[in-house]
Amino acid sequence: MHLIKLIFRNALRHKLRTGLTMLGLVVAILSFGLLQTVVDAWYAGAEGAAPNRLITRNAVSLMVPLPVHYRDKIRSVDGVQAVAAANWFAGVYQDPKNFFPQFAVEPAYFAMFPEYRIPDAQFRAFTRDRKGALVGRKLAQTYGFRIGDMVPIKGTIFPGTWTFVVRGIYDGADAKTDTSQFFFHWDYLNETVKSRTPILANKIGIFIVQIADVDRAAEISEEIDALFKNSPAETLTETEKAFQIGFVKQTEAILIAVRLVSFLVIFIILAVMANTMAMTARERLGEYATLKALGFGGGFLAAMIFGESLAIALTGSLVGVVCTFPVAAWFAAQMGTLFPVFEVSRETVMLQSACAVAVGAAAALLPARRAIRVRIVDGLRAIG
């Protein structure tokens, strides 16, 4: 009991110093949490992937299309429930800065993605309108799209300006669903392209394949690829998760850099915290000697120093962790559709707490050693 009382009294002796140290901890733990969340957001696409969906693309690369007639051949493979085509449109809305993904898809696509919740009436309106578009909730909020709005998009792969009419807004089944996408009819794209740039017509970017039995994913993928072996356009089929991770892997260097940097801020705050504890211990060397002279052992002194260090580190970090949530929400709102999913995960909070404990403990190491080793005579003679 006395120990805890001593720890708190000691921690509050230099209010300014303790306050500043805690402020530093708040900043460090907060930015650490945000950086971890940024990295998580990168992997969000892979997290949201369903195990019963496969993606078939051209084996050369994603930018090389497949002929449209592959659809029926893929559908004939045993175990395949449904196939839908999707084309990456890569259009620009007003300014290249306003990036959001646009896909030209077949109506069957939406039945395969039950996590996109679309009101029935809106979906019917979308299917009836050739130029109709379905947009995600987050995208609609970012650019203020409302049902009935005309949205002009300039094509980069498919030339010309394309105008779509928003017919529906979809919500996500949970926070992990990407609601920053823009969908429109593949038929509309193909028919327009036929007249404008015929060489781009009847080409498909990817096929989404729904399978009945998740355990047969590998087998079915091989079967699909075998169909087109030695043809002009060989295919590569993989699970949706593998497909998404393939994207993330290519930018891995940046992710690693961000992760490394997020640990640097922990080292920065460790230096600050260790300094605070070192100064504190130096000033109190005389007191430690007095306590020793009174008969308190080295263990008691160590407990006192570790206790103080941990108390400061944990209090500061707690505030940091609590602040992470509102700041992350604000950040996500500012970033708009750039990070479709931006959620502080449980792992992040655990990592933050672990770092706090590590910083608190590491900062107390040297001061505690010094307090245990100091001889009573030297300690009493010391001046801060």
Add this chain to the structure above:
Amino acid sequence: MGIPLRYSLRNLRTRKLTTVLTSGGMALVVFVFAAVQMLDTGLRATLVATGQPDNILVTRRAAGTEISSAVERAQAAIIEAQPEIASGEDGQRLVSKETVVLITLPKRGTGVATNVTTRGIGPAGLELRPQLRVLEGRMFRFGSSEIIVGQSLSRRFNGASVGQRMRFGGREWTVTGIFAAGGSAFDSEVWGDADQLMQAFRRQAYSSVVARLTEAGALDTLAQRLEGDPRLTLDIKREREFFEEQSRLMSNFISYLGMTLSVIFSVGAMIGAMITMYSAVANRVAEIGTLRALGFRRASVLWAFLFESVLLGAVGGVVGIGLASLMQLVQISTLNWQSFSELAFRFTLTPRIVFSSFAFALLMGVLGGFLPAVRAARLNIIDALRAI
């Protein structure tokens, strides 16, 4: 009269651990600050070096990148016939009609499937890129299934050494040489004969046309004339500008993220400096009183403490820049979001970065030490002398 600078220096030496920890924190911040700028500079230098100043690059209007662009044969022929296009020694126009295809190759070691730019060039393609040298092996022969690969690509991918074969587009391609292209984006590319690649990938249109101008100033007249031609829906840019734009998205991302992080992290380091300096003042109240009694003015005391803090920043700055300069040995390779293909570049340290990083370190010292120094300067002589 000022307090000797030695006073501040000695104070830092007496409390070694505190000095090391405080400037260590600052060093890490300076490291981040410098490393991010080095990364950005390296990225931009790589893409700027890719373009020649008197070359033009023609793509389909609003395509933005070569892979999403298509220039039909007839359109390419019109470009070739323009009077502003220079001719080579053999009387042929200096025009390379190129095709750019992304292929997927497994990375050496990790096996991660990665997008690689494969560029088919015309016969004048090499003359238009004087920065390109074949280091090993020989140039590919036009009209055959031969390719040459850039040196950073050759290091990072399987099957990209001289004599090895790669399979894509339904054919086997033999690597006959490895080339260096002066640290440009071409170093991460595979080059072959445009006609062969177009056959393999069943393409009817080129991706882009690269041409040399008779004189650099001829671009405006050429662009004006071509814009008015209804047969052409094309964008004409200087090659250098085109590739510079390819770095914009990534470069903005790196510099915004980097600046935000540096500023946030520096708050942590400045708090560290503030704690150190406040305690330095608190421990030396009697000393400050003595200095004042000896006749030193408030301003001198303020300067002495501020200088001590700036010294902390300077030590942090030197160590941080030293650490960052080691990063020059690191090559980073990542997907460039704009061209959608793998790009390798280095951390590049420039005098400007050294200067700005050091200034940043000193600024952290000034901001961290200012309030404590003011407190030291405002101490009352009598109270200070009485303190123990």
